[in-house]
Structure formats: structure tokens, C-alpha cells
Amino acid sequence: MRRFLRGALFPVAFLLFWEFATRAGWVRYESLSWPSAIAKAGWMALLDGSILQSTWETCQSALLGLAIGAGIGVLLGSILGLWTPVARMAGPTFDALRAIPSVAWMPVGLLIFGWGIRMESAVVAYATTWPILIATWAAVRGVEPRLLEVADVLEMSFGERLFKIVLPAAFGRINVGLRIALGVALVVAVTVEIAVNPRGLGYALVLAQQSLRADLMYAQILWLALIGFLLNALLKTVDGQPVRVGSAA
Amino acid sequence: MSLVEGQATKPDRARPPGAPALSVRDVSVTFGAAANRPVLKDISFEVREGEFLSIVGPSGCGKTTLLRLFAGLMKPTSGAMFFDGKPIAGPSRERAIVFQDYTNALLPWRTVAGNIALSLERHVPSRADRDAQVDALIAQMDLGRAAQQFPPQLSGGMQQRVQIARCLAQQPRIMLMDEPFGALDAITRQTLQDDLLKLAAQKRMTTVFITHDLEEAIYLGDRVHVLGANPGRVIETIEVGLAKPRNQLTTREDPKFLAHRHHLFGLLQGH
Numbered sequence: 001m002r003r004f005l006r007g008a009l010f011p012v013a014f015l016l017f018w019e020f021a022t023r024a025g026w027v028r029y030e031s032l033s034w035p036s037a038i039a040k041a042g043w044m045a046l047l048d049g050s051i052l053q054s055t056w057e058t059c060q061s062a063l064l065g066l067a068i069g070a071g072i073g074v075l076l077g078s079i080l081g082l083w084t085p086v087a088r089m090a091g092p093t094f095d096a097l098r099a100i101p102s103v104a105w106m107p108v109g110l111l112i113f114g115w116g117i118r119m120e121s122a123v124v125a126y127a128t129t130w131p132i133l134i135a136t137w138a139a140v141r142g143v144e145p146r147l148l149e150v151a152d153v154l155e156m157s158f159g160e161r162l163f164k165i166v167l168p169a170a171f172g173r174i175n176v177g178l179r180i181a182l183g184v185a186l187v188v189a190v191t192v193e194i195a196v197n198p199r200g201l202g203y204a205l206v207l208a209q210q211s212l213r214a215d216l217m218y219a220q221i222l223w224l225a226l227i228g229f230l231l232n233a234l235l236k237t238v239d240g241q242p243v244r245v246g247s248a249a
Numbered sequence: 250m251s252l253v254e255g256q257a258t259k260p261d262r263a264r265p266p267g268a269p270a271l272s273v274r275d276v277s278v279t280f281g282a283a284a285n286r287p288v289l290k291d292i293s294f295e296v297r298e299g300e301f302l303s304i305v306g307p308s309g310c311g312k313t314t315l316l317r318l319f320a321g322l323m324k325p326t327s328g329a330m331f332f333d334g335k336p337i338a339g340p341s342r343e344r345a346i347v348f349q350d351y352t353n354a355l356l357p358w359r360t361v362a363g364n365i366a367l368s369l370e371r372h373v374p375s376r377a378d379r380d381a382q383v384d385a386l387i388a389q390m391d392l393g394r395a396a397q398q399f400p401p402q403l404s405g406g407m408q409q410r411v412q413i414a415r416c417l418a419q420q421p422r423i424m425l426m427d428e429p430f431g432a433l434d435a436i437t438r439q440t441l442q443d444d445l446l447k448l449a450a451q452k453r454m455t456t457v458f459i460t461h462d463l464e465e466a467i468y469l470g471d472r473v474h475v476l477g478a479n480p481g482r483v484i485e486t487i488e489v490g491l492a493k494p495r496n497q498l499t500t501r502e503d504p505k506f507l508a509h510r511h512h513l514f515g516l517l518q519g520h
Contacts, residue, residue: 109381146353149322152340154368154419168358 033215042219051204051223058200059227061117062189065124066181073129073181074174077136078162079136081170087137094133102127102188115200118198120192127188128181139170179235186228257305270423270455271296271319275481276328277480278314282516288314290480292328294373299453303470305463307517311439311481313349316427319457320346333422342372349428350463352409355400361411362387364394382418390414391444406437413445423455439497443471446495461512466508470494475516485516 015035021027022034045051076094086178109119119126132166142222167174190231191200200223207215275492278289288311296302304497306312318330320384332344346356355364365383373379377448387396390410400408409429416424430438446469449456459465466473470489487509491500500506 093456135364144350144353146350149340149346150367152322152356153320153342153344153346155340155342157415160371165356169357170373196515 013174022186031214031238033218037215038119038218038222041213042213042223045216051201051220052200054201054204055223055227057117058186058193058202061192061200062185065121065189066128066185068121068125069128069181069185070132070178072125073177074130074167076129078166078170078172079139080133080137080168081140081143082162086105089159096168098130103191106192107245109115109192110196115197118195120189120199123192124185124188128185131180131184132174132177136170136174139173139177140166142173143169175235179232182231182235183228186231190224211237250392263507266297266299268298269295269349271457272331273318274329276318276325276330278311278323279326287326287480289325291482291483294474294483294486296455296457299503300471301449301456301458301469301490302497303458303460303473304476305460305466305473305513305517306476306481307478308354308461310476310478312428312461312476315476315481316346316425316457316459319425320344320465322346323364325467326334342347342368342419343422345416345419345424347409347412347424347426349431350431351389351405351412351432352400354412355408355415357399357401360397361392361403364400364411365414365418365436368415386414389417389448404437404439405433408443409433409441413448417448419458423457424449426456426458428459428461430465431462436466443495445469446493452495456514463517464501464510467509467513468497468500473509475513477516485513487512 019035021052022032042051068115080094101183102123105123106119109122113119113122147165147169148161151165156164172242189200190202193200194206197203201220203226208214208220266291268402272295273275274293276289276292277287279287292315292325292518304312304315306317314323318325319337321337321344331343337344350369356367361369362383365386366379369379373382387393392410392414395403395411398409403411413429430441433441442465445456448454458469460469463473473487473489474483475485475487476482489509491503491505
């Protein structure tokens with residue numbers, strides 16, 4: 001508790017100074033609001049449900065995109081990890097594709113899908129595929145060879161080998177890729193919304209900025225930080241929980 | 250118990266005891282470009298149906314390589330191997346292998362029961378049948394209290410019991426064991442040796458047991474092959490001929506046991 005208080009000292013002092021300095025007119029910028037106004041704007045947006053609505057929209061496309069990206073990434077990563085010849089053939093192609101910035105696909109997505117959740121999650125899927133693919137690839141290659149020999153001797157089919165041996169053994173390390181991808185998903189979704197897609201928190205940010213509502217803008221940014229934090233905490237609880245990996249004595 | 254015994258023998262395919270179960274002809278193994286320094290050179294012998302064959306040799310003589318060949322996890326550079334008259338083409342459920350490094354060979358995310366069930370899934374479709382077989386093996390291998398624990402929570406001896414149980418569950422026609430007790434303390438080791446002998450006698454299980462401990466080789470085996478190193482080859486075969494069941498005290502004090510020990514010790518010293 002003492003530690004917490006000591007840690008809170010600086011931010012609280014900073015907030016107080018900010019509040020006082022802006023109100024007293026020492027600093028005057030349209031881009032700058034003050035803490036009490038930001039809190040109020042956030043509270044109002046919560047009350048009228050607008051921020052929850054846009055949060056829902058952003059999370060929808062981020063999670064849908066992540067799910068698609070995870071599916072593709074885990075599948076391709078497993079194939080590359082299990083078959084070295086395939087990895088040798090496909091590796092350069094993947095490296096080239098990966099080098100394309102995901103946001104560069106926004107115009108393409110817009111052409112194909114138009115505005116809406118589909119183009120947004122498509123771009124998110126593209127962006128999240130790579131960290132998951134690479135994590136899965138490395139994780140699958142790192143699976144204890146002895147376990148694969150056990151699968152050989154038991155004459156397991158490819159599916160059995162994948163779901164009973166490889167993926168459970170690789171789960172811990174794939175989960176690391178998933179957590180990185182989750183952060184990417186949120187960033188890309190908001191970016192797409194700010195740039196082209198009129199929905200979600202990104203678009204709400206643009207609206208607040210265009211109507212010179214700095215208070216609302218900052219409230220939304222803080223809200224985004226909170227969501228990122230909560231999603232990460234959620235995945236952390238999954239990390240290593242149902243699957244016991246790496247604890248071999 | 251009776252359930253497990255019943256499944257172990259498949260009368261329709263049983264061979265008479267003493268007939269060759271596994272035969273190796275002129276097998277050589279060379280790794281990479283070192284063609285002039287083979288790991289194994291011109292190995293030829295037979296494993297008889299129902300026998301307990303120990304293979305003993307100094308480290309680096311290719312014992313483990315030999316066992317991996319039998320399991321089908323490796324192919325020889327030259328020569329032929331037959332199991333049941335058919336050439337060995339790859340791994341098979343008929344040839345179970347117990348690895349020395351049990352920590353790597355067990356699935357740490359599955360319980361003891363789950364690890365044993367791994368061999369049965371897909372082959373025993375009924376959940377109830379499978380559970381019954383798992384329970385029987387757990388009782389047989391003395392794993393009762395550990396059934397719902399995870400391998401990393403168990404001692405080395407217990408983990409090796411789990412691996413043996415999983416191999417038994419696949420109803421193999423031969424057990425290949427690669428220094429299974431090498432990493433265990435002396436007391437655990439002796440208990441497991443005796444349990445293994447009981448098991449082998451009960452099921453008339455054909456077993457190939459690799460060890461670097463020549464006393465263990467003599468104590469367990471019906472026959473002992475001695476491998477020499479550089480290149481690995483069979484330099485001696487002895488018929489053990491000690492009374493069964495064996496006993497940790499009296500067998501090891503038997504003049505015959507000691508004579509074998511002297512003989513093999515001399516051989517291994519020379520290499």
C-alpha cells in the first residue's frame with residue numbers, strides 16, 4: 001500500500017499541475033484539455049453509450065480479424081514447422097508478403113469489400129497472421145523430437161499428431177505470438193478506422209478531433225489504453241493454464 | 250488384470266517360443282560422410298520369440314542406434330532387418346520402444362492416465378473399454394495413487410513406469426527398451442528390474458533390453474549380446490542359464506552369475 005502511494009505520487013501531482021495550469025490560463029492550446037474535462041467527457045460518452053457502441057465495433061473487427069489471422073497463422077506455421085522442404089520452398093514467399101505493411105492493404109480491402117467490418121477484419125487478419133505464423137513455426141520446430149517419435153511408433157495420422165502432440169506441446173509459445181498479435185489487431189483496427197473506415201473508436205477519435213473536442217479525444221485515447229490492458233490481461237490468464245508446458249522437472 | 254493379460258497374446262498370430270521374432274542380417278550404419286568409420290558394422294543375430302535379450306556394451310558402441318533400427322525410427326545404411334518374417338519398413342505399434350529419457354517421452358500436459366490412454370485412442374473406440382484397460386495397466390504398474398497426477402509431479406521411477414504402461418497399452422509384440430533404468434537410483438532400479446521380469450514372464454513378452462551395466466544385463470537376460478565399439482559389432486553372446494524367478498540377493502551371489510560377470514567384464518575391459 002505504501003509502495004502504491006509512493007508510486008501514485010508523481011502521476012497525481014502531474015494531473016493536479018495540468019488541471020491547475022490549464023485552468024489558470026498558463027497554457028492555452030486547443031489541442032490540450034484538462035483532466036477534469038477529460039473525465040467528464042469520458043463519463044458522458046459512457047452514459048450515452050456512444051463509446052461503448054464504437055468499442056463494440058472496433059473489438060468486433062479486431063477479434064474477428066485476429067481469429068482469422070490466428071487460424072491461418074497456426075495452420076501455415078504448423079505445416080512449415082512439420083515439413084522442412086515446404087518451409088524451404090515457401091519461406092521466401094512469406095518473407096516477401098510479410099514485408100508489405102498491412103495498412104497498405106486498406107485501399108485494396110476497400111475496393112474488394114467496401115466500407116464495413118469485412119474490409120477492416122481482412123486487414124487485421126493480414127497483419128496478425130505473421131506474428132502468429134512465426135511463433136507457431138518456431139514452436140512446432142521446437143517440439144521435443146522424442147514426442148514425435150512416440151507419435152511415429154503409435155502410427156498416428158497427421159491430424160492426431162497435430163492435435164494430440166504438436167499443438168499442445170507448442171501451445172505455450174504459440175500463445176506468446178497470440179498476445180503480440182492481439183496488440184497488433186487493436187492498433188491496425190483503429191488505424192483502419194482513422195484512415196478509411198467510418199466506424200469504431202478510430203472514427204470516433206477523428207470525429208472528436210474534427211469537432212475540436214480535445215477532451216473527448218483524450219478520453220477515448222485513455223479508454224483505448226484500458227481496453228488494450230484488459231484484453232492482454234485476459235490472454236495472460238490463458239497463458240500456460242489449461243495446458244501444462246515447460247514445467248518438466 | 251485378466252483383461253490386460255488377455256489382450257497381450259494374440260493366439261492367431263502367436264509363434265512358437267524360440268522361433269525367430271526379429272532377425273538382423275549384415276546391418277551396418279554409417280553417419281554422414283564418415284564411411285570409413287561405421288557406427289555399426291555387419292551385425293547379424295536373431296531375437297527369439299518370448300526371450301529376454303540383453304544387449305550390453307560400452308558407451309558409443311551404437312546400442313541405441315541398434316534399438317532405433319529395430320523400432321523403425323532409423324534405416325540401416327546396408328543390410329536387412331525382419332520382424333515376423335517381414336522387412337522392417339518404419340515404426341509400428343507392434344514394436345514398442347521405452348526411451349531412456351522418460352521426461353521427454355511423456356506428454357507433460359496429460360495425466361498419467363491420459364498418457365497411457367494415448368496408445369489406446371482410435372484403437373479402442375469405446376470410452377468404457379479404454380478406461381478399463383487404462384485402469385488395469387495403472388494397477389499392474391503400481392501407479393494407483395498417481396493416476397490423476399501429471400508426469401512432472403512424479404519421481405523418475407514412477408515416470409518410467411508410466412512410459413512402460415503406455416508401451417504395454419499399445420499391445421506390442423516386442424518391447425524395445427533403451428537403458429530404461431539408467432537414470433534411476435539403485436533401489437528404484439532394482440524394484441523396477443524385478444517388476445519388469447515379472448511382467449515379461451507373465452506375458453511371455455519378447456524383450457530387447459539395452460544397458461551399459463553388465464550386471465543388469467546378466468540379471469535380466471535369458472541371453473546377453475556383448476557389443477564392442479569402433480565399429481559396433483557383436484563380440485560375444487552368452488546363454489545366461491540362471492534359475493527363474495531371479496532374486497536380487499541370491500541370483501547376484503550365484504557362482505554362475507559371477508562367472509558371467511567376470512567373463513563379460515574382461516571382454517569389456519579389452520575394448
